[in-house]
Amino acid sequence: MPDIIHLLPDSIANQIAAGEVIQRPASVVKELIENSIDAGATQIQVIIKDAGRTLIQVIDNGKGMSATDARIAFERHATSKIQKVDDLFSLTTMGFRGEALPSIAAISQVEVKTRREEDEIGTLLSISGSKVEKQEAVSCTKGTIISVKNIFFNVPARRKFLKSNESERRNILMEIERIVLAHPDIEFLLFENEMQTLQLPPSVLRKRIVQLEGKNINQQLIKINEETTLGKIYGYVTKPESAKKSRASQFFFVNGRFIRHPYFHRAVMTAFEHLLQPNENPAYFIYFEVDPASIDVNIHPTKTEVKFENEQALWQILMVTIKEALGKFNALPPIDFDREDAVEIPIYDKSKKTTMPKVNIDPNYNPFYTTQRNSYHHSPPRFDWETLFQRFEKDKPTEDKIKSSSQTNSDLFDSTDKKNAHSENLPGHYQYKQKYILTSVKSGLMIIDQHRAHIRILFDTFLEQIKNKKGVSQRVLFPEIIELTPSEAATLSSIMEDLQAVGFELNNLGNHTFVIQGIPSEIGTSNPIPLIQSLIEKRTETALDVKSEIQESIALSLARLTAIPYGKTLSPEEMTHLIDQLFACHLPNYTPDGNTIISVISDDEIEKRMKLL
Template sequence: MADIIQLLPDSVANQIAAGEVVQRPASAVKEMMENALDAGATSIKLIVKDAGKALIQVIDDGSGMSETDARMCFERHATSKIKKADDLFAIKTMGFRGEAMASIAAIAQVELKTCKRGEVLGTVIEIEGTEVKRQEAAQCPEGTSISIKNLFFNVPARRNFLKSNTVELRHITEEFQRIAIPNPHVSFSLTHNGQETIRLDKNNLRLRVAAILGGNSNEKLVPVEESTEIVKITGFVGKPEFAKKTRGDQYFFVNNRFIKSSYLNHAVQAAFEDFIPSGNFPAYFLLLEVDPSTIDINIHPTKTEIKFEDERAIYAIIRSSVRQALGKYHLTPTIDFEQESTFDLPYSYRDKDAVMPSIKVNPDFNPFDEARPKTPQPARQNSQKMNLGNWEQLYSTDFPDFSKQHSPEPETQQVISKEWESNHEPEQSAKLCHQLHKTYILTTIKSGLVVIHQQRAHERILFDRFSLALEKHKQCSQQVLFPVSLPMGAVEFGFITELLPELRDIGFDIEDFGQHTFVINGLPPGVKETEAREILEGAIEHYKANASELKLEKKENLCRAMAKKIAIKAGKKLNPEEMQVLVDELFGCSNPYSSPGGKPTIVTLSLDELEQKFNK
């Protein structure tokens, strides 16, 4: 039997390795920017076209490479970071595996230009699918420029799995931010399709984080500092009142390397336990400095997983330092003594302004109106007597006569009698709506009683309305008097850019104003101008949560998110007209019996069930 095991060619082996190292354009961005930092760069420029599918170029002012090193960097497991196995436990650089350049060169067309500091001539190398097409000396700026063109050009199956440009650009932006945050001493810029979208100048950590988040985020940050023999912690956490429904702005860095750790994330969440409601997640940007010999980062090629020698101790230190920071800046819940009290008994109220005596005057008196009766109207007398009765009741020690005070007026008795005798006819009973605990709407039908959850009902109404607008691509928009400016972070900006056509369909007249800022000129009917920013940001948070948890289709996800944010909430008092409109619109929906999330909106209590309850 012939031997069947063969050694794979380097080109095939590199393509296999590339499957782990480079999953999408953002992976190549991460590897190239980390190499630039390892080269000591103080300025890094990232240029991409078509979300990295056509071009990824990283330009730095680092140390550069010699001609030999420039060629050697494309070989498998060729690295300047380690020389022996023990070096794996003393790593202070971002890269060390020696796989990235070889893997990228196997699946793309790569051009490398590099020049060492102080030298006149540099080196230019062009590689296509591991094959060197060109190598020569050339004049080029100090530092290194790497251009990656047509990623996955020779692996069409992988290229077909890439998402839309908007999604891929969002992933690139996330990797860009993960590298930029812990390196405030380095200036960064991101240019997409010839337009500079992010520019970060050299600054301190606080201003770097604020620049990443955008808007007035600087005032939302609380500094965290702790230094022990095990770990040194610096960074910031967001104030509890700015916690969100998603985990978007959560960053851990160990020795300036972004990592993912559900265990350490739980430490921060536990520190916020008494400050934020369940289901909300705080923002944090925490940099941990530890001895490299006490961690292991050689677990996965992406190097985002890490093992600690004493994980429990680090957990306790993080939790303690975050709680200390929250307490130090007086963020514990406090009682607002200036808030108006919910009740105010006259005999217990001391701090009232003096009431000056005044002459009682009848404002309705007209000396020229001879036909007008001289005595006050009966209604006014009744009102005064009723108020006096309530005042006496407050200080009375005897039990009040409820039969006199609470008996229905003749008109009320007549209405109730007529309603009962009419056997609850739909056209009459439908006009009776009552609110219970500012959450439920009670109304009658011919067969019994209906209880409606006002928030879920409104969510269903809005969901159907937005779905119809997206289907017809036509929705009215109410123009605002003054345009509303919405500065946002890069990631949120990407989300809204992706959803612009759908947002316009449901009533937002919104435009890109540049510099991660949108301008709103019109809003969906019912949305107030002062609520525009809150509603849009909240809808994006719900959208991200649904996208990660429920895997919903984009349009359905957006309709759910907008309905969830705009709908009237439980606890809002409604007048009879508002309740009636809500009930009428709910029963006009395609599925009035459940909310967009599948929860019941209506509970029916039939007359038979009521009779059974009373006949037990």
Template sequence: MADIINLLPDNIANQIAAGEVIQRPASAVKELLENAVDAGATEIQLIIRDAGKELVQVIDNGSGMSDTDARMCFERHATSKIRSIDDLFQIRTMGFRGEALASIAAVAQVELKSKRQDDELGTFIEIDNSVIRRQEPCQAPVGTSIAMKNLFFNVPARRNFLKSNAAEMRHIVDEFIRVALAFPHLQFSLNSNGQQMFHFEKGSLKQRIVSILGQHYNSKLVTVKESTDYMNIHGFVGKPETAKKTRGDQFFFVNNRFIKSSYLNHAVMNAFAETIPSDSFPLYVLFIDLDPAHVDINVHPTKQEIKFDDERILYAFVQSAIKHALAQFSVTPALDFDLDPGIQQLDALTQPFTEEKKAQSTGTSIYKTFTSANQAHVIDKTANSNLQHWKELYGPPPARDNDFPLPPPSEFPAAPTSTASVIDERWQEAAHDQKGPVQVHQQYILSQIKSGFILVDQRSAHERILYERYLRALAEKPIATQQSLFPQTLELLPADAIIVHEMLPDLQALGYDLEPFGQHTFVVRGTPADIQSGNEQASIEGLLEQFKNFSTELKHNRRERLVRSMARNNAIPSGKPLTSREMQNIIDELFACSMPNVSPGGRGTFISFKLNDLEKMFDRGF
């Protein structure tokens, strides 16, 4: 009987292996950027076309390669980082397995130009489907340029699994930001379809964080820095008010390598447990440095999931370091280096405080009233004081001839002392109309029905109403837009701007009048008519936050996530007082919905109580 086990051909084996490393354009971006860092580059440029499907190119000014090295780098497991098995446990560079360029060459068309400092000419190599088509000398600047063209051109089925350009671009931006954060002393730039999205100059870690996340974070970062013989940690965490409903701004680096660790993230969450809501996520950019022998980074093709020899020590150390940083923040004021320079020119700071000015200040009545011993504040009792006749403000007005005489104070009825005195005015008004709804603790609406009464959760009910209204707007008639008298300019983070560009047609149908204005900026000319004027920016930023929160739910498509996000963002919050008309409108619109009993997220909107059940509760049978 014939043998049935065969070796796979090299071309098939290469494409299978490439699938572990190059899953999408962002995978190639990560590998090429890390190679540029390892080459000692100080300036790294990333060029993207068609969200990486047409072109991913990285240009650096690093050490470059010789003719032989340029050819060898495309062989599988060809590396300059490992000579013996012991080297595998002392890795401090980003790439070391020699598989990135081989995997890229297996699923794309690659062009490489590289030149060393001492060479007169560089090397040009063209590879197509792992086959070298051309290799020749060329003119080139010092460093390396690698261009990956037409990803998955030879594997059409895998190309079909790529997402939309906006989705793939978000992944590319994520990988670019992670590498840029890890090496703030290097210059990075990102160009997409001929437009520059990012340009980061060399600087400190805080400058790099602020340039990525926004200038408003400059005064909202708390320094974390602790050192021991076993490990060191440094970086920044956001103050509690920067916590968001999404995990987006959370970065852990171990030996300058970005990692994903739910275990260490839990340590950070525990450190913030008493300062932020349980459903919020803090901002952090933290770097852990420890001996590579204590870390195994070779457990996953992307190297983003790693193992530690003692996770408990890291957990306790991270939690303790953050708690210590937050404790210092609470007692130590932060220096604000962005103080308006105009304040420094005021006379109060530039002119000397003379004895004459001191005498003038201490002689005023305001100074005396606030500096008397053993008293927080003293009321001036002099004749010039306007407080002498304060009692007259509470006396009865002078009687006129046509006024009815008022009874003396002793004949006024005494204020009731029973529990009736604490009945809410809304209940008193509702007593005149038994069918009128009543708000309970500014959170629930109580309404009488023929068989008893119902208790409505005002937020969940309004969320259901808005959800169905927005679905109708996308399917049938767009929502009316309220034009702003003064259009606002909305500047977003690049990743958020990509999301808005992707959702622009649906946002317009839902009542938003947005117009792109530059790379990451939009002009807000109008918002849905039911959003209060003046809240345009807060409305869109809140919508984005909710949308990113829903993005983790793969069971919903983009339009469904958008509608749910808008409904949750614009729903009436718990704690808001409502008029009788507003409460009645919510009840009427809720029961006109196709599914009135639950919110879009599955939360109940109302509970009904029947008279029979109430009688049983009060045990009327005696």
């Protein structure tokens, strides 16, 4: 029987490694930028075409590589960061395994131009599917230029699973956002399809956060800073009133590396306990500087999960640090003595004597005695009880009046309540606790959830408008400006056509800023900025690609955000109009996400309950 176990060829082994390290174009961007950071670059340019499918190019002014280093860098497990096993526990660089470049070269066409400062000429290296096609000397600037073309060209099964350009672009921007927040001292430039979409000059941390998140966040940031023997914790959290429903803009960094850490997230939420509404989340940008020997970053291929040696202690320090910062924010404001309307406090003078204040009173005054000519009569006032009794007898209802009143009330009930409540054509409606509408039907008592009913109505309306592009827009009196992060702006661009179909009028002002000039007429006077931000967050969470699913998601989100809220009092005309619209819908019994709108209590059930009583 022949042997069946054999060694894999390097090309296949590299493709297997690429499956773990390179999941999508964003993974390539991340690995190449981290290599540039390790090379000491102070300026990094990223050039993208077709969301990374056609081209990903990273240009840096780092120290570059020699011809030999450039060739060896694409061999598996070739690295300059590790010499012995102990080095794994004292890592201060971004990449160290030596898997990124060979993995990228295994599933794409790679071209490298690199030169060191001490060299007169550089090196050009071309690799396609792990095969070196060309290596020669060229003239180039100091640093490294790596171009990755046609990702997954030789792995069609992997290329087939790439999502739409909007989704892949959003993932690229997300990776860039994480890296630039970790390195505010480095200049970053992003070009997409030959157009510059991002320019971040070197700056301090707070300014870098504002550059990415928009100017509005500047007033919401609360600084945290604590240094202990276990390490340093610093960064910013946002004020409780600026919390959002989504978990966007939440970042942890350890020694300049972005990580995910649910355990530390619970520490942040514990610090915000009783300060937030349910399902609300603050934004935070929290940085740890710890001894590299006290953490292990080698537990995940993408190095986004980290083990801490003193995890519980750091949890306590983080929670207390945030609580202290929030306490300072909530402290009473200091008294401003320079204000014009401030209360003047008199200066104490020892030479002046203080006198007891005097109150003038009349000891003979009695409010129960009448006063005539400033003299007091000590006899109580007299009341004419007989006159009062005669008036009472005069107004006393007679038997004829009682019968007349009873007949009038009966006629009133028959002409209004009887007509409205029992008529088959126009049943009366009653709003119960500003939440449900009760109405009589042939089979019993129908209960309608007013909020869910309006969601159903608006969903059908918005979806039809999106599909037919017949949304009615209402011009706003004062255009609103909305500033977004690069990833949020990319998301908004992907749903812009559908938003315009509903009735939104949005214009791009550049630099991830948009102006809102019109809103759908159905949403009335609602503030459009939180509405659009909610739609962006919903789109980011669902990450839908099919056009019909995106349209339904937008229609449902708009309906939920603009539907009649619980607690709103409705007039009889409004209730009638709402019910008429509901039963004109195709599926009036349920909301688009399956919640019950209508429930009927039958006559038999009502009679059974009454008999039991």
